[in-house]
Amino acid sequence: MEYIDEITRLLSGGVGEIIRKYKSLMEQAAxxxxxxxxxxxKTKMEALQSHYSKSIITASSDRDIDVFALVQDGSEAFGNxxxxxGGAIIQSLNLGFKLNIEESRESVLSTFIGEIESKFGALCREVIVPFLPDVEMPGVDFRIPVRGDKLALLELSDKNAKEFRFNSLKQREHTNPEEFRSAVLEELRKALGMETLPVHMECFDNSNIQGTNPVASCVVFRNAEPSKKDYRKFKIKTVI
Incomplete structure (x- = not known):
């Protein structure tokens, strides 16, 4: 019966409590x-520590916390x-959303939170978010961290959301190449601050040997794909 209770606590995120229990029992036996x-x-304690070491990220806190991160990309959003x-990650989920025209990020976050609540039940009392949703939920305290462990949790969730977005786009490279190329070009357009899509790009690189024998090369991309027939090499004879 004791083992069943421990398994139940482990599955509900009580790994820190069980590790402390074994540590106390070890010291008493010694x-x-x-x-x-x-x-x-000691062996049981170390086995638990080893197994859960990658998921224990706030070992100093036993507080239950939910964390949401959201990354928007054009007509889509990717959430984690x-x-x-007990200081350990016990659940993690990525979800993607198609956005309606003029739908605010606050509304998308509220939809994401609602989806999670329907899947996993009531939220924790404390919920970390990158910005406030456009709904209030009784008994839930939404917080935007600015420092410390809670900010680290939000950054971890944001990293997961960005990786989910990248993997989703990468998958479309094979299932929907045209959509993938459009998404890549749109991301480049935003990063470069351009008004139009960079459908044709030429990239140059110069090199020399201690100031002599200067050479250069040019690579060309068309519609987010390398156009190798347009690649060029140059031997520079005159520098103006």
Whole structure:
């Protein structure tokens, strides 16, 4: 029965509590000079620490926290959800959304939160978000962190959302090449501050050997794909 209780606590995010329990039992056994029993507890404690080391990110806190991050890209949004219990990530989910015209990011975040609530039940009392949703939820305290562990949690969730977005776009390279190329060009347009899509790009690189034998090369991209027939090499004879 004791093992069933421990498994239940593990599945509900109580790994920190169980590790502390085994540490206490180990120390008590050592005080009684029962070193073999202390070793048993030590082995269990270290096994748990090793297994959960990648998911324990706020070991100093036992507070339950939900984390939401959202990345928008044109007519789509990509969200990541993390649930933290006992300082460990016990649930994580990525969701993608098609956006309606003029739909605000606050509205999209509210939709995302609603989807998570329908899948996993009631939210934690404390919810970390990058910005406030356009709905209020009784018993839920939405917070935008600016420092510390909570900001680190939000940054982790944001990183997951961006990776989800990248992988989703990458998958379309094979399933829908035209849509993938359009998405890549749109991202480049935004990054370069251009008004039109960079459908034709030429990139030059110059090199020399300690100031002598200058050469250059040019690579060309058309519609987000390399156009190797347009690549060029140059031997520079005169520098103006």
């Amino acid at each position: 005080d009684r000079l029962e070193f073999e029993q202390a070793l048993v507890y 959800f993390l649930r933290i219990k």
